[in-house]
Amino acid sequence: MSKYVISALLLLFLVIQVRAQELDSLSNKVMREKSDLGPAIKERGNTLFRDSSKLQSPxxxxxxxxxxxxxxxxxxxxxxxxxxxxxxxxxxxxxxxxxxxxxxxxxxxxxxxxxxxxxxxxxxxxxxxxxxxxxxxxxxxxxxxxxxxxxxxxxxxxxxxxxxxxxxATFDVSDNLSIKIQPSVYTPMYAGSGLQAPVPMLKLSIKL
Missing domain, CATH: 1.10.287 (Helix Hairpins)
Structure with missing residues (x-):
């Protein structure tokens, strides 16, 4: 019984951490977009994008x-x-x-x-x-x-x-290359039917 309680608490902790990181990332992104917009280049988060109004169509x-x-x-x-x-x-x-x-x-x-x-x-x-x-x-x-x-x-x-x-031309033109590891939850296809419970995991994100 204690094994299931510990697993449930760990799962709840991971879900809370993931949600908190997503909200924090979204908040930071909105703040940066409001404060760092330029005429020809816009900064979104830590990524630079060229202003499409200054470019020609393919x-x-x-x-x-x-x-x-x-x-x-x-x-x-x-x-x-x-x-x-x-x-x-x-x-x-x-x-x-x-x-x-x-x-x-x-x-x-x-x-x-x-x-x-x-x-x-x-x-x-x-x-x-x-x-x-x-x-x-x-x-x-x-x-x-x-x-x-x-x-x-x-x-x-x-x-x-x-x-x-x-x-x-409108693709990411910054030199930012980052690797991010964060907790996540993997939900199998048949998890809702009770055949398999969600599995805690680590998510690896590579930003080019």
Whole structure:
């Protein structure tokens, strides 16, 4: 009998402690929100949140980046990404120009060889076989096509980046990382039917 009395008292103590901690935490949170509101950043409890009124929506970020690359990143406050965006476009453009230039050279050479006009052949490739010329032409053509696909992929990537930045902008941006251990009560599914009593336990909370 004494074992059940002790268990009941322990359970009651844990419930009271949990309820008291919840009320205290709620009270502290309300007080901090009333006293520490800022124009662009609000402090809620110990956590910082950006004011959504100063930010753009993810949909607008995507549309802006689709129209003018880097615009969405700039409006998200990630201005340092704009040079990276245009650097990527320049890199893809140079890769395309290089392969397109040599594709035209070897395309012309392959057409001359097919026509049989030896006088019109490029003297720089006179020791190359016809098969080597054709294979080189196809090589640069494939690389040129990959550059076009790379341009489309990079344009889509910078749009996705702008969307993610805008979507994550209202998330917690503080450096707070806390681990909290507090008493709690676990109530099994069939506890109400009398098959199993509530079990006291420790609750581990990790705040990222």
């Amino acid at each position: 949909q607008k970020a995507v549309m802006r980046s689709a129209i003018i690359p880097g615009w969405g990143q700039w409006r998200n406050g990630k201005w340092w990404k704009v040079p990276l965006v245009y650097g990527g476009y320049v890199g893809v453009g140079l890769y395309y120009e290089f392969n397109q230039r040599y594709y035209k050279i070897f395309l012309k050479e392959s057409q001359v060889r097919k026509s049989g006009n030896e006088a019109a052949q490029n003297p720089d490739y006179k020791f190359a076989s016809d098969e080597q010329i054709y294979n080189t032409k196809d090589f640069y053509r494939r690389n040129r096509d990959l550059a076009i696909l790379g341009f489309i992929a990079f344009h889509s990537l910078q749009m996705i980046d702008a969307y993610i930045d805008a979507k994550m």
